[in-house]
Amino acid sequence: MEGLTEHFHSTLAGVFVRFNSSHGFPVEVGSNASILQLKEVVAQRQGVPADQLRVIFAGKELSNDLTLQNCDLAQQSIVHIVQSPQKNSQSKDETEDNCAGGILKTWEREPESLTRVDLSTSILPSFSAGLAVILDTTKPRISLPSGKSGAAGYNSFYVFCKKNCQAVKPGKLRVRCSICKQGTLTLARGPSCWDDVLIPNRIRGVCQSQRCNGNIAEFYFKCGAHPTTDSETSVALNLVTTNSRCITCITCTDIRSPVLVFQCVHRHVICLDCFHLYCVTMLNDRQFIHDPELGYSLPCVAGCPDSLIKELHHFRILGEEQYNRYQRYGAEECVLQMGGVLCPTPGCGAGLLPEPGVRKIVCEPGNGIGCGFVFCCECKEEYHEGECSSLLSTQGAMARKGYVVDEHAAMQARWEEASRETIKKTTKPCPSCNIPVEKNGGCMHMKCPRPQCRFEWCWNCGLEWNRTCMGDHWFD
DSSP states (O other): OTTOBOOOOSSSEEEEEEETTSOEEEEEEOTTOBHHHHHHHHHHHHTSOGGGEEEEETTEEOOTTOBTTTTTTTSSOEEEEEEOOHHHHHHHHHHHHHHHTTHHHHHHHSOOOGGGEEOGGGTSOOOSSSSSEEOOTTSOOOOBOBTTTSOBOOOSOEEEETTTTOEEEEEEEEEEETTTOOSOEEESSOOOSHHHHHSTTOOBEEEOOTTOOOOBEEEEEEESSSOOBTTOOBEEOTTEEOOTTOOOOTTTOOOOBSEEEOOSTTOBEEEHHHHHHHHHHHHHTTOOEEETTTEEEOOOTTOOTTOOOSOGGGGGGGOHHHHHHHHHHHHHHHHHHTTOEEOOSTTTOOEEOOOTTOOEEEOOOBTTBOOOOEEETTTOSBOOSSSOSSOOOTTOSSOOOOOOOOHHHHHHOBOOHHHHHHHHHHEEEOTTTOOEEEOOSSOSEEEOOOTTTOOEEETTTOSBOOHHHHHHSSOO
16 A cells, blocks of 8 residues: 555554555554454454454564564564464465574564664674674663663664654664565664675575565664654664763763764764764865765764774764755765865855866856856966966865864763773863863873863862862872
């Protein structure tokens, strides 16, 4: 049914059932209802035996004893139910064994759900036994400070919702058959890294639809903040994660969630508000880097080498207006690679492609860009006759500004646990502003290096520096 919408009630577990990959209808049962009870409700409505129904959700066939709540079916979800007559089940099982080599049955025996898989350990350092970490549902959900809501539960995935939200939101990982595009595919194995999800044809499975022989899984993401249609998908932001380790932001030093973790050697952490400010500042100063393979990107905010953001959809955080400017500047960088120039007027920076040998450049206004400034192609100053009095960089235009990051904040804003343990042994927080201060020898008299603070205190007792400290343990 085209336009089928995921449905959710706060009091009941209202799920939308798609029956035999054709028509869909809502079913309201208790949130603690079992999969068997869901089958019985659907069987009565459709006039079919309940024991012939198979419930498929997020790449797995759900067993009768599981509850809807344990399967995450109370989260704005569509569940697929297919009728599989007993006479066809044996041949279907043989197909499963041949296709998946028997692995499918092992995957189905495990209680974990695709909706709870955390792929962040494939790009972030972790001490877990394997790449794919399944959240332990017996532990309390993590609650952390959030920029707007004040708290946020643990989320495995984040997406940028371009349609309803226009913002970064918790995401839902879903899977469907690559042939019929229905969510009736059961996986041979769960994904263990981001490549399994983002690169096509990595994981096989068995499509349970009677009229389809598809065996390739197709993963996609949906926004988890609102009801979505079948065709509405969102782009996964694989660098954005829940701040489960309570790391301070490299810029504002607050503990926020979610955060973006740069893929530099130190895995520096930045909150999304500061990442937005970083992107806008670098965009205004034309400091984005044009990489021939990646495109127009940014490195770690601390300037770490080999840390360019590879998934450019992260820059959607800029917002619609600024993102459009980001795209335009990216196109202008291509002009520079072709021998073009940028208008030197502050706030303009339009990309221009002059004729060979022409010194007089006019930044023609039009289509919202161009300021009308006339300048010399060689020195980038106002156009003049004769020789240039001073030569500027051929790259264009306004003076470049750096994005300064406090080195002590950068020490603390690391995702890696090993680095944090080292920092804990060699640093203490300033009693005034809590920024980590490193002591590498010398006396106990400390002075906060943060320009806004400069608080003087005693390393030994943690109090403001006084005569007692000076007399008793200046050099302890």
